[in-house]
Amino acid sequence: MAFRFNAGKVKGIMAQNGMTQKDLAAVIDCASNSVFRKLSGVSPFTVSEIATMANYFNVDPSYFFTNYVDVLSTTTINQA
Numbered sequence: 001m002a003f004r005f006n007a008g009k010v011k012g013i014m015a016q017n018g019m020t021q022k023d024l025a026a027v028i029d030c031a032s033n034s035v036f037r038k039l040s041g042v043s044p045f046t047v048s049e050i051a052t053m054a055n056y057f058n059v060d061p062s063y064f065f066t067n068y069v070d071v072l073s074t075t076t077i078n079q080a
Contacts, residue, residue, distance in 0.1 A: 003065040005050075007039045010064060013057050027056050 014024060021035040028035070028049040037043040045053075045064075054061040 003062075003067060005045065005064060006066040007041060009066075010045075010053065011039060013059070013063075017057070024053075028052050 010024075014020075021039065022032045025032045025035045028045075029052075030049070034043065038045050038049075050061050050064055054063065057063075
């Protein structure tokens, strides 16, 4: 099983806390446009940024990840 970062969880916890992208940028110490790119999946969050967000929101860092299965690697194709 693998884990994938889920930016939707960041957006959700931001909304629950009434937080803007500018607010998150201040928390993780980066530019607002960088947060936009990170939340859009264009740029990744660093391990340090994930740890900082987890600490700020008082959640385990694993909160921001989702289990996923790579269907192509687990599918068997029967050949006749």
